[in-house]
Amino acid sequence: MKIHARLSLLLAVTLIGGCASTARELMPTPTLYQLPGGQPVFDRAAASQQRPSTDLDLLFITDRAPPTAAEQETQSKEQGPLPYGQERAKRIAFGSARVRVVPGLDWEALREQSQLAERTREVNLELGQVRELGAFPQEPYRLRPTEDGKLLRDRDQLARHAEVKEQLQSEVQRRLAEAPKKEVLLYVHGFNETFASAAFTAAELCHFLGREQVCAFFTWPASTTGNFLTSYTATTESGDFAVEHLKKSIRMLATTPGVERVQILAHSRGTAVTLKAVRELGLEAIAAGKEAADLYKIDNLVLLSPDIDIDIAAQQITGFVSDPDLVTVWPEARLPRVLKGRLTIYASPEDRALLVSRILFRSRTRVGQMRPEDIPEEGQRYMAEVGRLDLITYEGKRTDAFGHSYFTTNPQVSSDLIQLIRYGKKLGEPGRELIRTGPITWRFPVEPVGS
Numbered sequence: 258m259k260i261h262a263r264l265s266l267l268l269a270v271t272l273i274g275g276c277a278s279t280a281r282e283l284m285p286t287p288t289l290y291q292l293p294g295g296q297p298v299f300d301r302a303a304a305s306q307q308r309p310s311t312d313l314d315l316l317f318i319t320d321r322a323p324p325t326a327a328e329q330e331t332q333s334k335e336q337g338p339l340p341y342g343q344e345r346a347k348r349i350a351f352g353s354a355r356v357r358v359v360p361g362l363d364w365e366a367l368r369e370q371s372q373l374a375e376r377t378r379e380v381n382l383e384l385g386q387v388r389e390l391g392a393f394p395q396e397p398y399r400l401r402p403t404e405d406g407k408l409l410r411d412r413d414q415l416a417r418h419a420e421v422k423e424q425l426q427s428e429v430q431r432r433l434a435e436a437p438k439k440e441v442l443l444y445v446h447g448f449n450e451t452f453a454s455a456a457f458t459a460a461e462l463c464h465f466l467g468r469e470q471v472c473a474f475f476t477w478p479a480s481t482t483g484n485f486l487t488s489y490t491a492t493t494e495s496g497d498f499a500v501e502h503l504k505k506s507i508r509m510l511a512t513t514p515g516v517e518r519v520q521i522l523a524h525s526r527g528t529a530v531t532l533k534a535v536r537e538l539g540l541e542a543i544a545a546g547k548e549a550a551d552l553y554k555i556d557n558l559v560l561l562s563p564d565i566d567i568d569i570a571a572q573q574i575t576g577f578v579s580d581p582d583l584v585t586v587w588p589e590a591r592l593p594r595v596l597k598g599r600l601t602i603y604a605s606p607e608d609r610a611l612l613v614s615r616i617l618f619r620s621r622t623r624v625g626q627m628r629p630e631d632i633p634e635e636g637q638r639y640m641a642e643v644g645r646l647d648l649i650t651y652e653g654k655r656t657d658a659f660g661h662s663y664f665t666t667n668p669q670v671s672s673d674l675i676q677l678i679r680y681g682k683k684l685g686e687p688g689r690e691l692i693r694t695g696p697i698t699w700r701f702p703v704e705p706v707g708s
Contacts, residue, residue: 280359281454283371283380284461284665285656287672289688291374298371299467311358311367312385313460316432316473318425320502321452322346340387341452343478345495349502350392351425354452354474355385356460371464374668382460384453391424393417426513432471433515440518440556441510442470442678445503447525447564448492450479461665462522466679470520473510475503477530496530504534511553518556518597520678525610525625525661528563532573539595543583550594557598557678561664562605562625564614570624574600575643596645601677602627603664605651610661625661629698641696647684649673649691650700669701 290298324342358367359381370376398418399411433439444462446455455476463472477499480492511519523531535558542549549555563570577583578592604627611623622631628650632640640646656666663670673689676682682689684699691699 289672347396352389357385429513438469444474445523445527447527524561528560567622610659629694637696
């Protein structure tokens with residue numbers, strides 16, 4: 258009875274939380290940047306030469322459809338018009354989304370406010386111009402039967418696909434030419450996110466990573482309206498629908514000439530979409546007898562508050578290990594690498610949003626709520642031998658309503674994430690002095706009560 262009462266309360270609060278707006282306060286300053294003594298967010302010389310505008314111009318890739326008339330009316334009344342809604346599109350589109358820093362700050366003022374633990378001026382993000390630069394053909398692509406009963410893809414659609422792919426990769430190359438790092442940062446959002454809210458999170462991550470990469474986000478039709486239960490189940494299936502599109506998007510980004518690395522950050526239900534897409538890319542590479550790490554250049558894959566059942570996640574990560582009939586082309590049963598870098602999981606037992614999904618799915622444990630003791634010693638030793646996997650647990654006080662977005666709202670957690678992605682630091686090195694609790698598990702130091 259207590260569980261049902263608690264669930265009802267959480268559902269009510271979640272429904273009240275509702276839609277994201279088209280403006281948001283910039284996330285708190287990560288600990289490593291905070292003055293006095295903090296590292297600079299930006300190199301001053303590079304900032305003065307390369308940053309004429311404080312706005313962020315993001316690359317977006319989406320399989321959202323344009324908003325329906327009903328959605329457009331609701332959005333215009335409550336939030337202002339949005340370019341994409343919550344329905345599925347049977348195609349991939351891409352473009353440019355500008356996120357403005359408001360009220361107007363010059364570059365020096367923004368740099369200063371980006372290093373203060375307590376800001377002296379208001380710094381907000383607002384969605385600016387969104388321009389669609391290209392769209393792939395509608396799916397499924399047309400087929401043409403031959404006289405001997407075989408099927409061929411339609412040549413016109415193949416030509417259109419190649420044309421749009423070239424447009425996308427040319428846009429990535431244009432951005433690479435202006436980026437200090439020749440890598441792509443790709444953010445994949447979760448449930449209850451609009452196009453705008455996804456853009457905001459991608460923008461603030463890009464900002465505090467020094468604006469050094471080609472910053473991009475993949476946005477899929479996660480529901481933000483209606484009854485929570487129907488909205489969440491619709492989102493779950495829309496996530497399954499998006500896997501194919503995310504897989505193709507990662508492949509096209511990674512194979513763009515000039516891209517040296519791809520960093521993928523996925524949040525909440527978006528982690529399930531991402532893990533499936535990366536797994537399918539790994540299987541593609543295995544079937545071709547090639548290393549996925551070399552083909553797709555995925556450096557770090559970071560799962561933030563992952564809304565995935567622990568058994569399903571384990572199977573997604575290690576399934577091919579237990580399928581020797583699949584991996585047959587490497588000598589001495591050697592296993593291919595999927596990532597160049599590491600798989601990092603951030604979890605919090607206090608994540609209230611994942612409590613809802615655990616109850617709804619009757620899940621033993623959601624990955625985003627795991628404690629070190631949830632992984633048996635034998636399992637930890639096994640994953641340590643496999644290597645390249647870290648589980649980091651945050652057990653401190655909630656810094657957002659549901660304790661589900663601590664990777665941006667908690668300066669300690671965002672600082673660790675930046676040390677990993679921007680500076681390539683390993684756990685235990687200066688700047689990432691977390692407490693080791695097992696072969697693959699770590700936790701943040703808990704702040705004293707009253708701090």
